[in-house]
Amino acid sequence: MRGLTTHVLDLTHGIPAADVLVQLFRFEDERASLIKSVRTNGDGRIDLPLLSSEEMWLGEYELLFFIGDYFRGKELPLPEPAFLDKVSIRFGVADVNAYYHVPLLVSPWGYQVYRGS
Template sequence: MNGGLSIHVVDIARGHVAQGLELCVKRQDGDVILRGSIDGRGLLPGLEALAEQFGSGVYEVRLQVADFYRANGTALPETPFLDELIYRFGIGDAHQHYHLPFKLTAWGLSCFRGGA
């Protein structure tokens, strides 16, 4: 696969993909590229078809962490540690594919540029 972006989210607190987690991918200027939710494979569907939208530049993924955990029965404080989590990243070479594998709990996050 050349160019584009893929996102995979695993809820490591429960030991499976974060199906139903709402998120949005935006350009840094605020233009929304895609809004959706994580599917049963742990992926954000629809990104593959938008590969040409990802030129060199700065982007954000906005994950609705508190809403996701509350919807799945996790008791969170009124002011959650992670509410809307904003992950800002850059694409330096638009010909390469950028994969973001998020490992998530209500209290923390791990992500890196994967090699998908």
């Protein structure tokens, strides 16, 4: 498999995070361009890759996860403003023929991200 994928796991409830809005941006000269806006499915994943290897370019990208909206939908009492409302992951693609999987493990108070397989 090649391209870019992601998934979101809700660490507070111990479940995949369904219906999280995820936006993908590409950076050129520090200017961000929105490439795609999608929602996670019931398994916390995006149904199709965010980018195929043919769509990937060398350079910097950003995934923006709207996790505040997700946790509000779970009726968790969040402060206003929420400690984590939108989680931004900015990363680089150095090989357009490689597979980039960027999982997000999240709670209202913290998150972890890594390059998965």
